[in-house]
Amino acid sequence: MTEEEMRKKLTGLKIEHRDMDAxxxxxxxxxxxxQLQIARLKKRKLQLRDQMSMIEDYLTPDIIA
Incomplete structure (x- = not known):
């Protein structure tokens, strides 16, 4: 997956995350x-957040200070 594809995926995940909030x-x-549906949506929202974090960590260069 190229960096550009990862950025597009990240954008899509952020949109879906906002939609989950709504x-x-x-x-x-x-x-x-x-309550069951709300719990499922919250779980999915957490999964999205984890995926976004992984992609953001990959895209952010490690800087040794």
Whole structure:
């Protein structure tokens, strides 16, 4: 995977992460709270965050000071 592809993937993950926030907010503000669905979305959101962190770590050069 090239650096450009990784940056595109990172952008897509960030968008999906923001969408998860919106979906979780919508479900928590709804009349009928579906706790299982909310838990699944939160778990997916954490997985996205982990993937984003891995890509960001790879793209950031190690600088020895």
């Amino acid at each position: 979906a979780i907010d919508a479900l928590t503000s709804a009349e009928s709270l579906d």
